Amino acid sequence: MRNISDIIEKYLKSIMHESPEGTIEIQRNDLADKFSCVPSQINYVISTRFTLEKGYLVESKRGGGGYVRIRKIELPGPTSLHTHLHQTIGNEMGQAAAEGLIYQLLEARIITEREANLMRSVTSREVLALKLPYRDELRARIMKAMLISLLVK
Template sequence: MRNISDIIEQHLKRILQESPNGLVEIQRSELADMFQCVPSQINYVINTRFTIEKGYVVESKRGGGGYIRIRKAQITSKSRLQELLTEELIGSSITQGAAYAIIDRLHEEGIINSREAALMKTATSRTVLNLETPLRDRLRANLLKHMIASILIR
């Protein structure tokens, strides 16, 4: 049986997919009522499952009439994608979880295949990069940037 976070995530993704403008706007309290959970559960799902690394842009407005707006980030060109990934998302250091989210997004977008995704995950895993954390995260960022550059050139 799936947990409530998985169910909420799938619900939001389905609404997003069916949306003609690629956008979903929800109210946290209404969604919490729908799934009979606390609003913080909705926050958790949005903060962990709808991140920029995973290809989503989230905006929110708190207070009366507040909302959460989620949209799928569009890839306009390979050069813009490379710039976004290497400069804005990866930077000089990246955790394994964030790296895997980027790799999964590249796979979902059809930019890399399953085998390439598996190889990239292996090369950037903490078991392969068996170093102290700050150095490991810097090396992972450097490897990931160069792999993405090589892929986007083809």
Template structure:
């Protein structure tokens, strides 16, 4: 059974897709009422599932007439997407952010499910048993090396 976060994420992605405009505007309180949850649950979903690594930009306006706008970033080529991911990696990257990038490549059909599983295994704390910040720096180096191979292979 899916949890409430998965259900809210699925709903928002479906609405973005159905509207065909690549974005939606929502009111946090209305969405919380729809799913009978607290508004902070909506914040959690948006902050963790609709990030740049996942291919989204989020804008918000607070106050009585406030809204949250979620925009799906359209990448025109695989090379542009991989270049953007390389930029997001930087000199170091946390495991959660590496996993978000891997998920995005899977979602964009740049890698297979099997490749994603292999990449996630290479990014795990248990695999990279080093103290911080060395672990995040090594993870970034490995991630960039994998992106380089993917960009030449596909």
């Protein structure tokens, strides 16, 4: 059985998919009531599953009329994707940022699950057993090389 975090994430993504703007606005307490959980569980899902690295922008207003607005950030078209990736990756890339970008590319169906798994394994800190900042510099170079290879038609 899936855990409550997975269920909440799936629910939020499904209503986001139905939204014409790719944006949803929710109230933590209402969502917590819907799933019979505490509001902090909703916060956990939003803060771990809807991050900027994974392609989401989250705005929050606390208080009585508070809300959480989640917006899916779309990747640019294929012609400008190469430039976008160079800007996103830069000269250094931490493991969390790399995993977030891989997740975003997988969600957008730009890469396959197999390609994502390969990219995750090659860029993991266990494989890149170097001291910082060399590890992050090498990870960025590897990510750029893999993505250019995968995206060149």
